[in-house]
Amino acid sequence: MKSLEELMAIKNKMADRVAVRTSSGNTRIVVGMATCGIAAGARPVLNAFVEGISEAGLADDVIVTQTGCIGICQYEPVVEVFEKDKEKTTYVKMTAEKAKEVIEKHIKGGTPVAEYTIGAAQL
Amino acid sequence: MIRSHVLVCGGTGCTSSGSRQIRERLAEELKAQGLENEVKIVQTGCFGLCEHGPIMIIYPEGTFYSRVTPDDVHEIVSEHLLKGRIVERLAYTDTGDEEVKKAADVSLSDTVFYKKQNRVALRNCGVINPEDIDEYIAMDGYFALNKVLTEMTPDDVINTISASGLRGRGGGGFPTGRKWSFAKASVSDKKYVVCNADEGDPGAFMDRSVLEGDPHVVLEAMAIAGYAIGADEGWIYVRAEYPIAVKRLNIAIEQAHEYGLLGKNIFGTDFSFDIHLRLGAGAFVCGEETALLTSVEGNRGEPRPRPPFPAVKGLWGQPTIVNNVETWANIPQIILKGADWFASMGTEGSKGTKVFALTGKIKNTGLVEVPMGTTLREIIEEIGGGIPNGKKFKAAQTGGPSGGCIPASLIDTPIDYDNLTKMGCMMGSGGLIVMDEDTCMVDMAKFFLEFTVDESCGKCSPCRIGTMRLLEILNKITEGKGELEDLDKLEELANYIKAASLCALGQTAPNPVLSTLRFFRDEYIAHIVDKKCPAGVCKSLLQYTVDTDKCKGCKLCMRNCPAGAISVNPGQEVKEGQKLPYVVIDTSKCVKCGACIDNCKFGAIYKK
Numbered sequence: 001m002k003s004l005e006e007l008m009a010i011k012n013k014m015a016d017r018v019a020v021r022t023s024s025g026n027t028r029i030v031v032g033m034a035t036c037g038i039a040a041g042a043r044p045v046l047n048a049f050v051e052g053i054s055e056a057g058l059a060d061d062v063i064v065t066q067t068g069c070i071g072i073c074q075y076e077p078v079v080e081v082f083e084k085d086k087e088k089t090t091y092v093k094m095t096a097e098k099a100k101e102v103i104e105k106h107i108k109g110g111t112p113v114a115e116y117t118i119g120a121a122q123l
Numbered sequence: 124m125i126r127s128h129v130l131v132c133g134g135t136g137c138t139s140s141g142s143r144q145i146r147e148r149l150a151e152e153l154k155a156q157g158l159e160n161e162v163k164i165v166q167t168g169c170f171g172l173c174e175h176g177p178i179m180i181i182y183p184e185g186t187f188y189s190r191v192t193p194d195d196v197h198e199i200v201s202e203h204l205l206k207g208r209i210v211e212r213l214a215y216t217d218t219g220d221e222e223v224k225k226a227a228d229v230s231l232s233d234t235v236f237y238k239k240q241n242r243v244a245l246r247n248c249g250v251i252n253p254e255d256i257d258e259y260i261a262m263d264g265y266f267a268l269n270k271v272l273t274e275m276t277p278d279d280v281i282n283t284i285s286a287s288g289l290r291g292r293g294g295g296g297f298p299t300g301r302k303w304s305f306a307k308a309s310v311s312d313k314k315y316v317v318c319n320a321d322e323g324d325p326g327a328f329m330d331r332s333v334l335e336g337d338p339h340v341v342l343e344a345m346a347i348a349g350y351a352i353g354a355d356e357g358w359i360y361v362r363a364e365y366p367i368a369v370k371r372l373n374i375a376i377e378q379a380h381e382y383g384l385l386g387k388n389i390f391g392t393d394f395s396f397d398i399h400l401r402l403g404a405g406a407f408v409c410g411e412e413t414a415l416l417t418s419v420e421g422n423r424g425e426p427r428p429r430p431p432f433p434a435v436k437g438l439w440g441q442p443t444i445v446n447n448v449e450t451w452a453n454i455p456q457i458i459l460k461g462a463d464w465f466a467s468m469g470t471e472g473s474k475g476t477k478v479f480a481l482t483g484k485i486k487n488t489g490l491v492e493v494p495m496g497t498t499l500r501e502i503i504e505e506i507g508g509g510i511p512n513g514k515k516f517k518a519a520q521t522g523g524p525s526g527g528c529i530p531a532s533l534i535d536t537p538i539d540y541d542n543l544t545k546m547g548c549m550m551g552s553g554g555l556i557v558m559d560e561d562t563c564m565v566d567m568a569k570f571f572l573e574f575t576v577d578e579s580c581g582k583c584s585p586c587r588i589g590t591m592r593l594l595e596i597l598n599k600i601t602e603g604k605g606e607l608e609d610l611d612k613l614e615e616l617a618n619y620i621k622a623a624s625l626c627a628l629g630q631t632a633p634n635p636v637l638s639t640l641r642f643f644r645d646e647y648i649a650h651i652v653d654k655k656c657p658a659g660v661c662k663s664l665l666q667y668t669v670d671t672d673k674c675k676g677c678k679l680c681m682r683n684c685p686a687g688a689i690s691v692n693p694g695q696e697v698k699e700g701q702k703l704p705y706v707v708i709d710t711s712k713c714v715k716c717g718a719c720i721d722n723c724k725f726g727a728i729y730k731k
Contacts, residue, residue: 001265001382001383001384001389001390002383002390002391003390003391004266004269004273004390007260007265007266007269010257010260010261011260011261011263011266013257014257014258014260014261015261017125017163017258017261018251018258018261018262020125020126020127020128020182020183021128021130021182021183021250022250023183025183031207032207033205033206033207034206034207034208035206038205038206046126047124047126047161050124050125050126050161051124054124063183063184064126064183065183065184065207066206066207067207067208068206068207068208
């Protein structure tokens, strides 16, 4: 170890790996992972969120987690986004591609992707 | 891509309740359910809530599972990790907070046990994998060492530590910065830095937890001190009874060497530092610094008079600083966050936080770290969850065999060095033994004195002979043979021992006697005058009595009494609902074996 830069490099390399434990969790992305969700393809959605958040360098603030059945099984995979002091957003019939878009426009950009939300799905 | 971390405690407490088997089962289950690439298992150090071990925490949710068994692992994996459903029956709920109890996700930081704490020395314990230096670096590890070597002069370092107000966490509470400045001022071409990890107080285990949970923090802090005082060599004196701590220290030293964070020319500067381990055989006296240094040198662990203090003449005759594990654990953060940050916590004369090992009659046995000045009531009733079985709090012993007791009437005193001294106690290493109404204070003083009599090294006579004589008087009192003048003798002798002993072991050994005499003199008098033990502990003073209302006269006790001390009282009137006359116990024949109580089906015999 010769310099601060080397130490910093290790810290940065590790940041993603420990962020799961230290994240502030100001924003929580919750993927419905009950039997119905998994059958409808929630796992690739979950993984897309985990990878996308990490690549975007947002892991310090955003946690990606899972929950059980929300009760609208015909609309699975369902993803809910909880932001501090804001209304929650519920996305339905999600895919890995849509997940990337949500990260880009909603999590980074701050504007929910209206067309994928439960409101647009005409219950 | 890892989306979830499962932290399993690998501290001594949870290891002995089977956490290793849990980790193994977890690895098998994750593989079986195809999650091994999504979920990572992390072995950590102690979380502090040892009472509820083995402990498992699942991130990112922070769900806190307690008393997990290997058979629970399948359910945790298939429910929580696969489907995201929290296994409610294993989630820790004893928070005392109804709101939190009802919440679906029971998170660690929401529990009363953790909410009230402020973790500085323990900040990485239960958070990182202690066997992976990268995780320590991820938590800003070794950045303080870098800052010291590249931006600060040795005087800057010492001034920062002095300004922070940090005092030694091992017993005496000596200001750390001043100790370092003495060692820096000593002129010598060889100096040493020593870590005192000879944790010997019964009931204290914070040093072990730091070494097991965050070993690198001690290495980093020792290197910082080495730079500050001009030493290039460090020694850690650790008990051989702490095998997990020893193993992790060895791993940590090796990893630090690989990274060049120990060894020659650290961070490209001309500062070099190396650390060695010395295993102690577990003699209590070796926690005393001069005895410890003698033991490191390979001699029999006996103290010597001070001065000269180790800062002038220590290990192998060279200037040496000796600090306790918990003191070391505070250093890197003081350097990184500044003296003001540290000094903003605590009270006037005691800055920062203190780790307490909560044991005895308390619901949440474990380690807690709170700012100095927190009251005993907050520690015991809120964080500790109170006294089990609805019993009443009677007293708490701080500082183990060197300390004293705090009675229930002083439960609202803010705990810091100075207030404890005023009460005739001491901080010691931070062992906090909680006692309820069933504890006899005379018996308690006797217990600690038996410990010091065993552990006295024998070098000086006030300690060797004096503590033995004290114990004999206490034995006499608990056997019901005491006289009132014994109390004066106890006090007189105790004060002589305090004044004349060579080292802190003898100087503090009478404290449990003096402090119980001060706060619980009436219990001593009850033993001596009434020949009674109010708490019902001292066997010789107990009397077995028959509750005549409950006794049915079945004579089962009579048949089981080995001493023939029980007989039916003829001539006594038979009460209504009673078929036979009740029995009586002849106390002159009774040997107090308890067979009558064990055999009575009606709970009619009791001891008082």
